[in-house]
Amino acid sequence: MNAIEVRGLIKRFDGFTAVDGISFDVKEGEVFGLLGPNGSGKTTTIRMLVGLSRPTEGGAKILGFDLSSGITEAKRKIGVVPDSSNLYDELSARENLLFMAKLYGVPKDLREERAEELLKAFGLYQRRYDRFGTFSRGMKRALTIAAALVHDPKVLFLDEPTVGLDVVAARSLRNLISDLHRKGLTIILTTHYLEEADHLCDRIAILVKGEVVAVDTPQGLKRYADERSVIEVSFGREVAGLVGDLSARLPGAEVVFLDEARMTVRGGDPSRVLEGIFEFSKDHDLGLSAINSIRPSLEDAFVRITGLSPTVMAREKGGKGG
Amino acid sequence: MIRDDLRCIYHIAAKDMRTYYLKPPAVSWGMVFPAAWTLAFYLRSPSNFDDLIPGLIAMTILFSTTAAEAVVINFELRLGSLERLLLAPVSAESVLLGKVMGGFFFGLLMTSMVTLGTVLGLDLHPDLLVLIPVGLISLLVFSSMGALFSVLFKEVFEAQTFLNLPRFLMVFLCGVVYPISAMPWWLQQTSQLLPLTYTVEGIRAAFSAAPSSSSKDLLLLAVFLMLFLLPAMRMLRKRFE
Numbered sequence: 001m002n003a004i005e006v007r008g009l010i011k012r013f014d015g016f017t018a019v020d021g022i023s024f025d026v027k028e029g030e031v032f033g034l035l036g037p038n039g040s041g042k043t044t045t046i047r048m049l050v051g052l053s054r055p056t057e058g059g060a061k062i063l064g065f066d067l068s069s070g071i072t073e074a075k076r077k078i079g080v081v082p083d084s085s086n087l088y089d090e091l092s093a094r095e096n097l098l099f100m101a102k103l104y105g106v107p108k109d110l111r112e113e114r115a116e117e118l119l120k121a122f123g124l125y126q127r128r129y130d131r132f133g134t135f136s137r138g139m140k141r142a143l144t145i146a147a148a149l150v151h152d153p154k155v156l157f158l159d160e161p162t163v164g165l166d167v168v169a170a171r172s173l174r175n176l177i178s179d180l181h182r183k184g185l186t187i188i189l190t191t192h193y194l195e196e197a198d199h200l201c202d203r204i205a206i207l208v209k210g211e212v213v214a215v216d217t218p219q220g221l222k223r224y225a226d227e228r229s230v231i232e233v234s235f236g237r238e239v240a241g242l243v244g245d246l247s248a249r250l251p252g253a254e255v256v257f258l259d260e261a262r263m264t265v266r267g268g269d270p271s272r273v274l275e276g277i278f279e280f281s282k283d284h285d286l287g288l289s290a291i292n293s294i295r296p297s298l299e300d301a302f303v304r305i306t307g308l309s310p311t312v313m314a315r316e317k318g319g320k321g322g
Numbered sequence: 323m324i325r326d327d328l329r330c331i332y333h334i335a336a337k338d339m340r341t342y343y344l345k346p347p348a349v350s351w352g353m354v355f356p357a358a359w360t361l362a363f364y365l366r367s368p369s370n371f372d373d374l375i376p377g378l379i380a381m382t383i384l385f386s387t388t389a390a391e392a393v394v395i396n397f398e399l400r401l402g403s404l405e406r407l408l409l410a411p412v413s414a415e416s417v418l419l420g421k422v423m424g425g426f427f428f429g430l431l432m433t434s435m436v437t438l439g440t441v442l443g444l445d446l447h448p449d450l451l452v453l454i455p456v457g458l459i460s461l462l463v464f465s466s467m468g469a470l471f472s473v474l475f476k477e478v479f480e481a482q483t484f485l486n487l488p489r490f491l492m493v494f495l496c497g498v499v500y501p502i503s504a505m506p507w508w509l510q511q512t513s514q515l516l517p518l519t520y521t522v523e524g525i526r527a528a529f530s531a532a533p534s535s536s537s538k539d540l541l542l543l544a545v546f547l548m549l550f551l552l553p554a555m556r557m558l559r560k561r562f563e
């Protein structure tokens with residue numbers, strides 16, 4: 001079953017189209033990623049799906065509730081982690097969770113229990129009486145996710161969960177997200193980190209300038225990158241002078257030198273290519289030192305699909321965050 | 323539905339009371355400032371102190387309800403925490419009402435203290451059946467006025483600065499310390515357009531020896547309430563479209 005169905009969603013701001021007619025489905029229990037550079041419309045899409053912004057055109061169903069008529073019903077069953085950690089600085093970790101629980105109408109006798117459970121699961125129990133304002137970015141992010149879970153939602157929206165975090169904090173947060181996935185929560189997350197999407201998501205929609213240009217599993221996307229096999233070969237000594245002989249043994253393949261003793265071989269019939277390389281090495285006594293088949297990365301796929309340089313993904317938004 | 327909204331209104335107001343209102347800045351604006359102002363007038367021309375009490379109560383209503391509204395709305399809009407309230411299963415209208423009720427409860431607390439203190443201290447005998455309805459609706463009117471000014475502006479300081487304009491205008495023109503009847507006629511006309519005029523008039527009626535009706539004041543205050551509250555709700559909703 002689909003947890004979310006998005007159909008022809010459009011958002012315009014004074015003539016500028018931030019989201020340009022996107023459609024996709026999110027299956028129940030999957031982690032679905034919206035991957036795209038800054039300004040591609042990820043946050044705008046999430047804001048429309050959680051009722052913070054009205055679509056200019058198009059619509060969506062969240063857990064069977066129509067966005068235009070049933071958003072209040074849907075809100076009871078969704079949790080939202082906005083792109084900035086916007087809990088109350090003046091309240092302690094525990095008080096923040098209790099306040100959110102009250103807003104969502106969690107029964108009084110369950111609130112404390114739920115807050116305690118989440119504080120423990122997110123490693124914040126020791127700091128439960130400390131003010132949110134005193135937390136590190138990583139802890140703020142973790143508590144913001146916990147706050148989105150107090151009412152036990154079926155679907156969790158995560159907007160750039162690890163942006164601005166150091167490597168360790170980001171990794172621990174990704175592990176938390178994986179745990180939630182294992183428990184059966186449907187998760188829709190946005191990110192501009194390729195590895196994050198690759199690591200966490202069952203399926204990914206690539207968003208460029210407000211349009212979905214591809215939707216597939218990470219493996220599926222990588223197949224776009226290069227249908228040809230790629231093999232990297234290293235020899236024990238210089239082989240650059242023998243390139244003519246090597247090419248003759250590898251019909252249909254393209255040889256590119258990485259340095260004097262290292263090269264990649266693209267395309268050709270894989271078994272004939274391997275055979276050719278072994279014979280070439282033996283005949284010239286080159287001392288074959290390594291042979292690896294290279295799997296295309298999501299980055300390769302991204303570049304191939306979008307035509308954009310991967311550096312567009314590295315650009316951070318200035319200032320805001322945490 | 324209604325239960326969700328009422329619950330959120332209550333919890334938003336209660337949280338704002340704790341985190342913003344029951345703090346020195348709001349208390350000093352809401353209670354200390356009107357008291358100091360009244361005392362200054364008394365010391366300048368000592369006459370019958372009792373005469374200043376209705377004005378003091380009206381001023382306390384005005385300044386306490388509006389003491390922190392720019393903070394609870396603009397500051398939270400800026401931080402994005404107001405947005406977080408809208409993620410809960412409630413309407414933007416209820417979120418705004420929660421903010422208005424925060425100002426209302428704080429104002430009620432401050433005003434009750436000032437009223438009780440002066441009434442008991444000076445042994446006055448106001449007509450409670452007049453004083454209470456006028457007081458309650460005035461608290462709602464000025465809390466809504468503060469909310470409207472807050473949603474009109476982006477920054478806390480802008481909202482606060484522009485809120486001072488009607489606040490101080492009303493302190494001078496609505497009979498708080500200067501009787502309206504002693505003002506030039508065009509200022510008298512202006513005072514009719516300001517809600518605090520009816521608050522002062524209603525409270526004076528409650529304290530006067532000769533019983534008089536306050537239904538005109540109540541009615542006009544109800545009109546002001548709608549004029550402030552409905553646009554404020556609309557403006558907040560607009561922000562999230």
Ligand SMILES: Nc1ncnc2c1ncn2[C@@H]1O[C@H](COP(=O)(O)OP(=O)(O)O)[C@@H](O)[C@H]1O
Binds near residue numbers: 042045
């Ligand atoms: N409220 C708004 N008014 C005008 N333009 C906006 C607004 N919100 C977002 N945009 C624009 O829409 C585009 C997409 O923004 P956003 O959804 O935040 O992208 P992302 O989250 O992928 O970085 C950007 O060009 C941004 O400047």
Ligand SMILES: [Mg+2]
Binds near residue numbers: 042043044083159160
């Ligand atoms: Mg974004």
